[in-house]
Amino acid sequence: MQIIGHRGASGHAPENTLASFQKALDFKVDMVELDVRLCKTGELVLMHDKDVERTTNGHGEVSDLTLAELKKLDSGEGQKIPTLIEVIDLVNRQVPIIIELKGEGTARPAVQTIHRYVKESGYSNSDFIVSSFRHNELATVRRLDPNINVATLWWNLPIDVNKLDPMIIDARLSILTSEIVKEAQAAGRRVHAFVGNEMSEIKEAKSLGVDAIHTDYPDRAQKIL
Numbered sequence: 267m268q269i270i271g272h273r274g275a276s277g278h279a280p281e282n283t284l285a286s287f288q289k290a291l292d293f294k295v296d297m298v299e300l301d302v303r304l305c306k307t308g309e310l311v312l313m314h315d316k317d318v319e320r321t322t323n324g325h326g327e328v329s330d331l332t333l334a335e336l337k338k339l340d341s342g343e344g345q346k347i348p349t350l351i352e353v354i355d356l357v358n359r360q361v362p363i364i365i366e367l368k369g370e371g372t373a374r375p376a377v378q379t380i381h382r383y384v385k386e387s388g389y390s391n392s393d394f395i396v397s398s399f400r401h402n403e404l405a406t407v408r409r410l411d412p413n414i415n416v417a418t419l420w421w422n423l424p425i426d427v428n429k430l431d432p433m434i435i436d437a438r439l440s441i442l443t444s445e446i447v448k449e450a451q452a453a454g455r456r457v458h459a460f461v462g463n464e465m466s467e468i469k470e471a472k473s474l475g476v477d478a479i480h481t482d483y484p485d486r487a488q489k490i491l
């Protein structure tokens with residue numbers, strides 16, 4: 267079972283910050299996952315929530331704030347909100363990056379960003395996976411470039427393992443069963459589970475036979491594997 271650093275190694279550093287991704291790399295994760303939204307000036311920035319209240323000292327919605335305004339905010343431990351580009355440059359092809367599209371309208375700029383790295387910087391499609399609960403955004407990704415790896419996210423049952431013909435089914439751990447995992451894998455898909463932070467959850471993911479687990483604590487998962 268592979269380990270995905272969820273929002274970096276967000277049990278050890280402020281989530282979705284450069285420090286968090288550096289920690290994840292230091293833990294030698296197999297992949298990292300991050301959440302993107304569009305800010306007012308059109309850049310993709312890392313932010314899980316619609317607004318900045320929970321994770322910074324600022325106020326307001328990401329879509330109402332410019333990159334310059336977002337960059338003034340404190341994410342804790344001296345960290346700032348990074349752009350997607352800053353994280354791609356930090357990770358520097360060491361592991362694949364799962365780009366979770368949180369906000370509406372994020373598909374096109376995410377595809378443009380991937381294209382830029384593939385065409386200009388020697389990256390390949392295997393360096394990126396685009397995931398989302400917003401399956402309409404993933405459909406846009408598919409339409410713009412069918413070769414980009416896609417993961418459909420599932421919070422509730424039923425899971426349609428074949429919707430959008432994804433490379434990966436990425437589901438909430440508590441809704442997964444070994445039957446679903448086997449069905450997806452028999453259809454040639456990978457199965458990822460989110461989020462396993464407790465040892466019991468990581469063990470459960472392993473016993474279900476998933477291909478990878480998202481965790482805020484890669485070090486815990488490594489103790490089990």
Ligand code: G3P
Pocket residue numbers: 272299301314366397419436460461480
């Ligand atoms: O990509 C899996 C996981 O990150 C989805 O949930 O809320 O942590 O973005 P969330």
Ligand code: MG
Pocket residue numbers: 299300301366
């Ligand atoms: Mg996420």
